[in-house]
Amino acid sequence: MSAVEMIQIWVMAFFTLAIFSFLYKDNPVYRVAEHIFAGLSAGYYVGLIWKSVIIQQLWEPMMAGSWWLIIPGLLGALMFARFWEKISWVSRISLAFVMGNTAGIFLISQLHGLVLPQIKATMLPLGGGGGLTAALLAIIIVLGVISTLIYFYFSKEHKGALGVTAKVGIWFIMIAFGAHFGYTVMARISLLIGRVYFLWNDWLGSLAHIF
Amino acid sequence: MRTVVPVIIAFLSGFIMIVAFFFNPDKTILGKIESEVLVWVTIVGGFTLLLGVVSITRVNWQAVKTKKKGWIYNFLTLLSIFVMAIPAMLPSSWSPFFGDSSGSVYDWLFNYIDAPMMGTMFAMLAFYIASAAFRAFRARNAEATLLLLTAVLVMLWRIPMGEAFLRLFSDSLPQMINNYVMNGVNLAVQRGILIGAALGAASMSLRIMLGIERTYMGKG
Incomplete structure (x- = not known):
């Protein structure tokens, strides 16, 4: 193991343990790690946007002759007007441009790309092959989708048929949330195993090279 | 003026995107406008993220300047932002430590400090989820x-x-x-x-x- 690799492992181990130290209680070592993490994450996005957006999508095409890209460049620069109270309203122009475009894209993508395909995937023929299991699944999915949608429909009081369907909906939702919770816990535990494995195998293993 | 103009811009830019959906992106002018506007949105969106980082920098700088309680932590945040961002913004032709390629400062800091801390933060949630589950x-x-x-x-x-x-x-x-x-x-x-x-x-x-x-x- 080279000296550089050793330094890398010890740096990683220090910050891993510093974050884990919060499990005992809030302490200065954790706070140091937390603030460095916040700073590095912000810096990471600066680097990412600088290269993938400012250089690759704005500067390089402009230098290659796409001079009209100066317009989104200026719109982007206008966003910084927010820092001066007197002219902060100017940033609304850029914001409105982004919001309007995003709204237009969303309206189509949500309805055409999400709602319609999801409804199509829900309404499956019962006798479409796959036997009893597939038919039973198809019924569960139709019931689940309709009752979940009705449970979240608050424009009318949940009484009568609506109330019964909403009640079925909450049973479905509880099962799904339980499944989702179990799945999330296991994903987090998998990450924990990864970090503990690193400490046990790589970090403590590196001690064997020192002593 | 301060409200009406942004509302008109929001309407027009959204309307163009909806209408453009019904046209072939390669064969019609409207389709080409849609592709171009998508690039524009990415550029302006990139600036909004930079605005967020500038805002974080301003808040932390204010805390350091006024020596607010715990200002040393704010200083560390500022230092981390600059140590990560500045080498990434400089061209890699100047030094192998600049840019974002393998072996650069940006790459090293991400792989050996940022990513392990991110993993540990999420891993730590396992304890809190378990504790919350025990109570709830x-x-x-x-x-x-x-x-x-x-x-x-x-x-x-x-x-x-x-x-x-x-x-x-x-x-x-x-x-x-x-x-x-x-x-x-x-x-x-x-x-x-x-x-x-x-x-x-x-x-x-x-x-x-x-x-x-x-x-x-x-x-x-």
Whole structure:
């Protein structure tokens, strides 16, 4: 193991343990790690946007002759007007441009790309092959989708048929949330195993090279 | 002027995107405009993220300047932002430490400090989820019991030892959990929530375009 690799492992181990130290209680070592993490994450996005957006999508095409890209460049620069109270309203122009475009894209993508395909995937023929299991699944999915949608429909009081369907909906939702919770816990535990494995195998293993 | 102009811009830019959807992106002018506008949105969106980072820098700088309690932590945040961002912004032709390629400062800091801390932060949630579950998971009524039972079954199903345990009851139990819980009930509810959220997002988009929803503009 080279000296550089050793330094890398010890740096990683220090910050891993510093974050884990919060499990005992809030302490200065954790706070140091937390603030460095916040700073590095912000810096990471600066680097990412600088290269993938400012250089690759704005500067390089402009230098290659796409001079009209100066317009989104200026719109982007206008966003910084927010820092001066007197002219902060100017940033609304850029914001409105982004919001309007995003709204237009969303309206189509949500309805055409999400709602319609999801409804199509829900309404499956019962006798479409796959036997009893597939038919039973198809019924569960139709019931689940309709009752979940009705449970979240608050424009009318949940009484009568609506109330019964909403009640079925909450049973479905509880099962799904339980499944989702179990799945999330296991994903987090998998990450924990990864970090503990690193400490046990790589970090403590590196001690064997020192002593 | 301060409100009407942004509302008109929001309407027009949204309207263009909706109309352009119905035209061929390669063969029509409107389709080409759509592709170009998407690049513009990415550029302006990139600036909004930079605005966020500048804002963080300003807040932390203010704390350092006024020597607010715990200012040393704010200083560390500032230092980390600059140490990460500046070498990444400089061209890699100047030095192998600049840019974002393998071996650069940016790459090293991400791989050996940022990524391990991110992993540890998420890993730490395992303890808090377990502690929250211990307090909240009580079989008080039928609904809570369902939640508890499903969570336990899925947690067992996700690990080899748990799966072996489930097979003690029935060989087909793990398969049934996969079929009926994950790909049945869970899928149905996720789909219901997704459809509801998508309809909500679509109606919100319409409100923004029509100028009914203006909270994004802030006050003034």
